[in-house]
Amino acid sequence: MKQRRRKRLTADEYAQGILAGDRIILSRAITLIESALPEDNELAETVLEKVLPQTGNSLRIGITGVPGVGKSTFIESFGKQLTSIGKKVAVLTVDPSSQLSKGSILGDKTRMEELAHDPLAYIRPSASGSALGGVNAKTRESMLLCEAAGFEAIIIETVGVGQSETTVHGLVDFFLLLMLAGAGDELQGIKRGIMEMADTIAITKADGDNLKQSKMAQREYKNALHLFPPSETEWYPKVLTCSSLEKTGLDKIWETIVEYESHMKTKGFFNRKRQKQNLNWMHETIHQQLEQRFYHHPAVNKQMSTMEQDVMNGEQVAIKAAKQLLELYFKS
Amino acid sequence: MKQRRRKRLTADEYAQGILAGDRIILSRAITLIESALPEDNELAETVLEKVLPQTGNSLRIGITGVPGVGKSTFIESFGKQLTSIGKKVAVLTVDPSSQLSKGSILGDKTRMEELAHDPLAYIRPSASGSALGGVNAKTRESMLLCEAAGFEAIIIETVGVGQSETTVHGLVDFFLLLMLAGAGDELQGIKRGIMEMADTIAITKADGDNLKQSKMAQREYKNALHLFPPSETEWYPKVLTCSSLEKTGLDKIWETIVEYESHMKTKGFFNRKRQKQNLNWMHETIHQQLEQRFYHHPAVNKQMSTMEQDVMNGEQVAIKAAKQLLELYFKS
Numbered sequence: 255m256k257q258r259r260r261k262r263l264t265a266d267e268y269a270q271g272i273l274a275g276d277r278i279i280l281s282r283a284i285t286l287i288e289s290a291l292p293e294d295n296e297l298a299e300t301v302l303e304k305v306l307p308q309t310g311n312s313l314r315i316g317i318t319g320v321p322g323v324g325k326s327t328f329i330e331s332f333g334k335q336l337t338s339i340g341k342k343v344a345v346l347t348v349d350p351s352s353q354l355s356k357g358s359i360l361g362d363k364t365r366m367e368e369l370a371h372d373p374l375a376y377i378r379p380s381a382s383g384s385a386l387g388g389v390n391a392k393t394r395e396s397m398l399l400c401e402a403a404g405f406e407a408i409i410i411e412t413v414g415v416g417q418s419e420t421t422v423h424g425l426v427d428f429f430l431l432l433m434l435a436g437a438g439d440e441l442q443g444i445k446r447g448i449m450e451m452a453d454t455i456a457i458t459k460a461d462g463d464n465l466k467q468s469k470m471a472q473r474e475y476k477n478a479l480h481l482f483p484p485s486e487t488e489w490y491p492k493v494l495t496c497s498s499l500e501k502t503g504l505d506k507i508w509e510t511i512v513e514y515e516s517h518m519k520t521k522g523f524f525n526r527k528r529q530k531q532n533l534n535w536m537h538e539t540i541h542q543q544l545e546q547r548f549y550h551h552p553a554v555n556k557q558m559s560t561m562e563q564d565v566m567n568g569e570q571v572a573i574k575a576a577k578q579l580l581e582l583y584f585k586s
Numbered sequence: 587m588k589q590r591r592r593k594r595l596t597a598d599e600y601a602q603g604i605l606a607g608d609r610i611i612l613s614r615a616i617t618l619i620e621s622a623l624p625e626d627n628e629l630a631e632t633v634l635e636k637v638l639p640q641t642g643n644s645l646r647i648g649i650t651g652v653p654g655v656g657k658s659t660f661i662e663s664f665g666k667q668l669t670s671i672g673k674k675v676a677v678l679t680v681d682p683s684s685q686l687s688k689g690s691i692l693g694d695k696t697r698m699e700e701l702a703h704d705p706l707a708y709i710r711p712s713a714s715g716s717a718l719g720g721v722n723a724k725t726r727e728s729m730l731l732c733e734a735a736g737f738e739a740i741i742i743e744t745v746g747v748g749q750s751e752t753t754v755h756g757l758v759d760f761f762l763l764l765m766l767a768g769a770g771d772e773l774q775g776i777k778r779g780i781m782e783m784a785d786t787i788a789i790t791k792a793d794g795d796n797l798k799q800s801k802m803a804q805r806e807y808k809n810a811l812h813l814f815p816p817s818e819t820e821w822y823p824k825v826l827t828c829s830s831l832e833k834t835g836l837d838k839i840w841e842t843i844v845e846y847e848s849h850m851k852t853k854g855f856f857n858r859k860r861q862k863q864n865l866n867w868m869h870e871t872i873h874q875q876l877e878q879r880f881y882h883h884p885a886v887n888k889q890m891s892t893m894e895q896d897v898m899n900g901e902q903v904a905i906k907a908a909k910q911l912l913e914l915y916f917k918s
Contacts, residue, residue, distance in 0.1 A: 302903050310900060395905070447779050449814065478810040482781065529898040536897045539908035544876040547916075565868045566861040568642060571634050573727070576871035584879075 265297055269304035272403050277376055280403045284378060284396045302395055305402035310528070312344075312401045312408045313515060316422040318448065319432030324458045324498055328432060329409055330366040331498040335508060336407055337374040344376045344405035345369070346396055347412075376405065394425050394535060423451050424531055427524065428511050431455045435464060435471040450482060452491055454510055460495035460503065468495045487523045489514060553582040597629055601636035604735050609708055612735045616710060616728045634727055637734035642860070644676075644733045644740045645847060648754040650780065651764030656790045656830055660764060661741055662698040663830040667840060668739055669706040676708045676737035677701070678728055679744075708737060726757050726867060755783050756863055759856065760843050763787045767796060767803040782814060784823055786842055792827035792835065800827045819855045821846060885914040 263271070263282070271279030287298045319325050329345055336343045345366070369375045378396065397408050412422045423429050431452035449455070455475055460468035475493040484490065492510050496503030518524035548554060561579060564570035595603070595614070603611025619630045651657050661677055668675045677698070701707045710728065729740050744754045755761050763784035781787070787807055792800035807825040816822065824842050828835030850856035880886060893911060896902035 299903065299906050299909075303906065306900065306903060395903075398903075447782050450779050450782060474809075474813060477806075478813045481806060481810040528900075532897050532900065532904050533894060535904035536893070536908045539905050540880065540912060541873070541877065543908070543912050544880055545873065548872065548876055561868070562865060565864050568638065568860075568864065571631065571638060571727075572864050572867035573871050574631050574635065576868045576875070577631075580872060580875050 265300040265304060268297075268301040269402075272301070272305055272399055273308055275404045277403070280376070280399060281378065283399050287395045287399070288392050298395070302398060305399065309398045309401040312406050313428065313511065314397060314408050314410065314426040315511065316410050316412065316426035316429045317432065318412045318422065318429070319458070323432045323434055325411060325432060326365040327498040328456075328458055328496070329411060330369045331501055332504050332507065333366070333369040333375055333409065334372065335501070335504040337369075337372045339508075340374070341407050342374050342376075342405045343369075343372075343407045343409065344397075344400040344403075345378065345409045345411065346393060346400070347377075347379045347410075376400065376403075393422070397425065420451075424534055427518070427527065428514055429453045430507070430511075432458050433471070433475070434458060435460070435467040449479075453489065453514055454492045454494060454507070455479070456503070456507055457493070457495045459497060459499075461497035461500045471495075487518060487521060489517055548583055551583050551586075553586055554579050557582060597632040597636060600629075600633040601734075604633070604637055604731055605640055607736045609735070612708070612731060613710065615731050619727045619731070620724050630727070634730060637731065641730045641733040644738050645760065645843065646729060646740050646742065646758040647843065648742050648744065648758035648761045649764065650744045650754065650761070651790070655764045655766055657743060657764060658697040659830040660788075660790055660828070661743060662701045663833055664836050664839065665698070665701040665707055665741065666704065667833070667836040669701075669704045671840075672706070673739050674706050674708075674737045675701075675704075675739045675741065676729075676732040676735075677710065677741045677743065678725060678732070679709075679711045679742075708732065708735075725754070729757065752783075756866055759850070759859065760846055761785045762839070762843075764790050765803070765807070766790060767792070767799040781811075785821065785846055786824045786826060786839070787811070788835070788839055789825070789827045791829060791831070793829035793832045803827075819850060819853060821849055880915055883915050883918075885918055886911050889914060 260282075263279070268279060268283050268286070272283055283298070283301055286294050286301070289295065289298070317325065317329060319328075333343045333345060366377055370377050378400075393410065397410065400408050410422050410426055429451055431448060431454070433455055435457055457468045457471050457475070472493050472495050479491050479493060482491075494503055494506055494510065496507060498504075515524065518527070549558070557579060561570065561575045565572045565575050592614075595611070600611060600615050600618070604615055615630070615633055618626050618633070621627065621630070649657065649661060651660075665675045665677060698709055702709050710732075725742060729742065732740050742754050742758055761783055763780060763786070765787055767789055789800045789803050789807070804825050804827050811823050811825065814823075826835055826838055826842065828839060830836075847856065850859070881890070889911060893902065893907045897904045897907050
């Protein structure tokens with residue numbers, strides 16, 4: 255490996271490399287996308303534009319679950335399941351812990367060593383930048399590049415405790431929630447509302463002594479989901495069990511995803527959902543930028559914490575405080 | 587009643603009238619708040635500021651449920667239940683259908699005739715303006731005026747199908763979801779995520795032939811809620827049954843609300859929730875204003891639909907479209 259600074263590629267070189275499925279160029283392109291430098295941003299956008307017509311042909315799968323549910327092990331086994339039937343799989347992690355490996359192409363790879371060495375698989379820890387769009391846009395763009403590189407299934411991993419799963423839900427076609435058997439303490443930490451986002455729930459570690467309990471949990475969740483209002487797509491979330499250790503139930507999860515895709519496509523919801531996601535992406539980017547400019551404005555910034563304190567304590571009407579801050583912003 | 591134009595009151599006259607519990611002045615003040623005229627807005631804000639120290643002393647209760655669940659009948663019976671124990675009750679509706687009676691003090695009143703004639707009750711259909719803050723801010727300000735006028739329980743009604751219940755959830759201390767027995771078609775139309783917002787679910791029309799089914803539904807929902815992740819407040823949503831016809835279960839609902847209040851106050855969550863709501867109110871007002879300015883900007887407005895179309899069809903990267911629109915906005 256060369257130690258000297260690599261030659262900067264042109265947009266065409268990036269695009270051609272990506273479209274040819276060159277992983278090294280793909281990785282460099284993702285790094286470019288994650289860069290905070292304005293000149294990198296511009297180049298990244300040009301690359302993205304060039305490959306855009308070749309995107310959209312994968313199944314985008316979001317996977318979430320609290321730490322301890324066995325996400326990495328599941329993704330590794332599930333990824334292997336897909337490559338075993340010849341599918342090209344890319345895994346993007348937006349796990350906050352992967353911030354540590356920012357910009358590196360190692361990081362999470364060590365967690366999924368077997369999958370990482372699979373020639374049909376590609377694993378990439380997503381750095382969580384905060385430039386135009388933050389995690390959201392970066393992950394979405396990385397996903398598009400992976401699609402252009404020919405990956406047929408893109409797995410986006412997130413932890414089920416913060417804001418990120420709402421973001422990921424807005425990126426993917428299918429949202430899989432991993433759960434553990436036992437509806438007690440294990441649920442602690444899962445954010446409210448996530449269960450209603452899930453297109454399917456998979457109960458992990460359904461093996462050995464845990465099998466009976468997992469089957470029971472499956473019945474319980476089935477009953478619970480039955481009480482949820484159905485979505486307009488008329489897709490009824492399934493509850494499945496699986497074991498990453500014994501490699502059981504993984505085929506059934508893939509079958510369910512394929513069934514979901516076909517259901518959504520027949521009903522016309524598949525593309526409509528993606529169109530809506532694209533539109534949301536644009537508007538979210540706009541909102542983020544408008545807010546960033548406002549909140550970083552020196553005069554606004556200076557007053558903000560006093561205003562917040564007054565409003566919180568009920569000493570100032572929120573709407574009036576807002577107006578005053580807006581005046582500061584628009585008048586300078 | 588005088589037919590000629592009423593004399594314009596001063597901010598002090600408004601404030602004094604409201605604090606004295608004068609309903610006519612309260613109604614006029616709410617109309618003032620809902621007004622789209624800038625000079626009214628300014629006067630309304632001054633009034634609000636003057637009465638602000640006298641607000642915050644009510645229990646704010648949000649009630650939602652799909653059409654057909656019997657919301658009006660429930661609120662009437664529940665309101666009467668509260669006035670029967672001496673509580674002063676104000677009802678604000680943000681039901682979209684009440685837009686028809688915008689500015690009028692009639693409208694929804696006819697739906698709750700008995701309660702409307704109760705000297706301890708005050709019913710006001712909230713007009714849904716779209717000026718600074720929209721329904722959100724208007725309803726919140728109306729609520730504050732009602733508090734200043736001495737009402738001890740403020741009921742805010744909304745239909746459970748749109749965006750409004752999220753807004754109302756951000757306004758109230760306690761969120762009550764009305765449901766019908768039978769987990770089938772009745773659920774159609776309820777927005778996903780609402781169930782997880784509810785502090786209590788009440789199954790309505792639990793009377794006559796429907797009683798047995800309602801008790802069964804109660805058990806089912808209890809089991810389902812048990813599977814939900816607990817909130818950080820450690821309040822476990824209750825599932826109750828009631829009949830507006832036979833006036834049963836209404837006392838139990840009020841007891842539950844009181845129990846909730848005491849739970850939240852003991853744990854310190856009551857005020858923390860209100861502080862957070864105040865802060866959100868300020869930031870939401872800011873976001874709305876920033877967006878309004880942006881989306882109404884002539885150059886942006888002119889390009890918007892083309893951009894949206896291109897982004898939806900995947901012909902343009904969302905992030906690039908956003909950037910172009912932002913440039914148009916900031917450069918002129």
